[in-house]
Amino acid sequence: MTSGPTTPAVSVVIVSYQTRDLIRRALSTLRTASPAGSYEVIVVDNASTDGSAEAVENEFPEARVVRLTRNVGFGRAVNVGASRARGTWILLLNPDTELVGDVIGEFVAYARANPEHRVYTGRTLHDDRTDDGRSAFALPSLWGYVCFATGLSTVFRRSRLFNPEELPGLDRSMPARVPAASGCLMLLQRSLFAELGGFLPDYFMYSEDIDLCHRATLLGASPVLVPGARVVHVGGASSTGVNKRIMLLQGKTTYLRLRWTPRRAAAGRALLAAGVAVRAAGARLTGRAGYWRQVWAARRTWLAGWPPPTQLPAVEVAGPAQSATPGV
Template structure:
């Protein structure tokens, strides 16, 4: 039977998490036919072997090196058979039947073409990170001045986190996270998948930006829920640096050059102000190390033209598009 939806998981050193995610997904008994494709980014913890051993129904594609999230999803999407692609992080556990909820909504509301679910803390509260607004110059001003931190619950001063959105109700949103994201496969193909310039972070904003230009309207489906075990709680230096590299890359790819330079300057000012405040208060905050690594994140991610081709060690051949 041809699956209705292809669930794509990208794995990197997540053996324990991905085995748990696959088991809980199977136990959730999705109400629509589905397949699962795991793209392993050259893990050294035996993830690919373990998935094949414990979940022989899952299609595993093992890559020669870690190529990041978006490019790995593109590899899985090229081998997908479903009419929809569902991107699902390996550090998630379903609540109810998120696959059925997303596909059911997509079938009755086909015009949106991109569908986000809710990502929850382990205690069941919404982590506020499954949907967000597009980056704006005003949002960067709020970050640089600290308004977005001081008045985080106000939409006017924190436009990207959408603090006024009732996630229990849902509705149209500007952009959605790739943690739990259903996209019409035809649209994904038309867009050429994720832009390969991103290694991690902001590739989902970029996808929604380009999809909106093609007439899509991302929407939050509140009945589709997963517990996000690790991502929302991670605030380490490495993640912050990657977030900033993704943001800089988005600005340079999608904004006019002068406007992008102004926004980049505001980002730098915001990080500098936070690092200085931490130093003056004597706090050992990660932002101080993030500031010291500013040369790395200000460079953004390397452009796609400079990247090596994707090398697949083993896995299914690509499906014809």
């Protein structure tokens, strides 16, 4: 861990919301796994009420804690942390992760040897150390949504043809270029993050990382998977069940609104709606996976996507002199 005026190589940015025990575990494994690394830690707390910020301040004094006055979502909170970062690279890390080995060292070594990629992800694992397949994705496509609408992506989840979005054929034991990296575990050049203007405030949660990778690729980046950078990912600790699925769909429809033509976006939304309707009907018939019926009932919410930034309040940092953070 760095001390004094030394400029760190990596700024680790973690966004926390109601994850007190999880973030303590994440920071503990980070401290143990990378004792000699040149890095700093910035924790942005989204107005948690479970003592997350206090626990980090008390147990990890090396971390800088930035407290927000309200929950502003993932991307806008990351932007706050990144605006305070000093490292050459920014490492986005979920609070519900546990590092396996020297993740920072693995990332930095690969990034220095292969700087042309500019965006890097690793492997997110189950507790048994098998890949959970959630660290890299394909960009959304009409074909992928056709497969979702017809249920093919569920029935043939391991098929490259019928489940293209999850990249089931990707060999994650080898370095590989990927279309998009997950914000759960993403290293990128701080200069690139600044050039992109950070995450778009249009997203509260989900798909903001895919959008960022899409925009980074337009600037010449080529996201890559670094197999030696591994974390165990509890997954969805801050949002689970019906609410998580609704937010996932809100992220998807926001991406369609921003990145696809109006006609294509309308087709994408119709296919997403059809896929949820099919699953809700199946849940009614079988009595299983009843959450899909609740997701279908909330379709007006997620088909509209997240509210546009003009409708969002400013991001305010809590403290003796509360201030709004511009541009997020």
